[in-house]
Ligand SMILES: NC(=O)c1ccc[n+]([C@@H]2O[C@H](COP(=O)([O-])OP(=O)(O)OC[C@H]3O[C@@H](n4cnc5c(N)ncnc54)[C@H](O)[C@@H]3O)[C@@H](O)[C@H]2O)c1
């Protein structure tokens with residue numbers, strides 16, 4: 063759903079997330095202004111079309127202020143925006159929610175403090191479950207949020223209009239809305255976001271001293287498991303520190319499993335050893351089968367049609383153009399480069415019932431198609 067009225071939006075923090083939101087909101091016709099303590103981040107965000115640099119002395123106050131800054135400064139920026147723009151709804155998008163809400167509530171505790179509970183009625187914490195392992199506005203994408211979950215965490219004082227503004231933002235950017243309180247959010251993301259980040263970093267850190275010959279053999283398994291190990295250490299120090307309690311509980315369970323595996327593998331032929339290894343892999347099968355598909359739909363397995371393309375500009379769009387002509391919807395897309403060869407493998411995921419039809423049509427159009 064798109065907000066009926068066009069909004070004046072101020073985005074404070076114009077890195078990966080802030081600039082991506084700006085791009086999406088501009089596309090939907092909203093007026094977006096940008097502000098960041100880094101003049102470079104501001105200018106790049108403006109140059110890529112995410113909005114125009116905010117001129118405080120000119121124009122009217124924004125209707126909606128989105129704080130897209132690092133978690134450690136988010137509460138202070140929310141408070142500043144609530145005080146500075148008395149008519150605006152203020153949202154933040156930081157990856158942790160309870161610590162920020164607690165900081166804000168604490169700021170209202172002193173009767174002489176400028177921030178009051180009344181101000182907090184215009185604040186709602188949110189968290190788009192979409193991102194990239196890169197940071198900064200150069201990596202921004204307006205479509206980052208399409209079909210991805212966006213968590214809205216109303217607190218006890220949130221006004222209905224502020225919650226609705228958060229819902230409208232998520233839906234305007236194509237995301238699916240999930241409501242939960244800040245504590246439940248933090249427990250949930252400890253498992254589905256913070257644990258994967260730690261696991262990827264731990265696995266990738268084993269590679270630091272690996273021999274070049276071993277690394278040359280790297281295939282999809284390693285790439286799938288380590289992509290997010292390239293994430294920004296500065297951001298993740300803040301996220302993991304602010305959500306350490308639920309994460310530590312999960313890591314204790316992980317440590318037990320790792321210790322069990324180590325002792326089994328020390329003598330895999332010992333009685334029960336093989337069953338133990340099989341059980342570990344089967345438990346992983348059961349877990350991965352529960353990861354939902356787009357829009358939180360039940361897990362769905364797609365069929366993959368692999369098209370071998372020359373590694374040169376225009377090939378991917380040519381394949382996609384032909385897939386469009388066949389009338390088959392692309393559910394997912396992935397490009398693999400074959401080490402040392404001038405070809406790439408474009409993996410097009412489609413509904414299982416459309417696989418053979420697409421493979422045949424693309425073959426007839428002259429593409430080299432591989433079915434697995
Ligand atoms: N990266 C992700 O995948 C992801 C996904 C969802 C949510 N988030 C959250 O979004 C927020 C921004 O993350 P990002 O990935 O865009 O980081 P980023 O490093 O790309 O951008 C952060 C920007 O905030 C600016 N900034 C620093 N101090 C500020 C302040 N006091 N006020 C305003 N801006 C300030 C920085 O100059 C920088 O341009 C974080 O709170 C993060 O937890 C990140």
Ligand SMILES: O=C(O)C(=O)C[C@]1(C(=O)O)C=C[C@@H](O)C=C1
Nearest residue numbers: 157190191192193194195255290
């Ligand atoms: O896909 C990525 O690269 C991400 O970093 C995404 C991801 C996630 O874990 O899903 C990472 C942290 C954010 O708080 C939200 C999204």
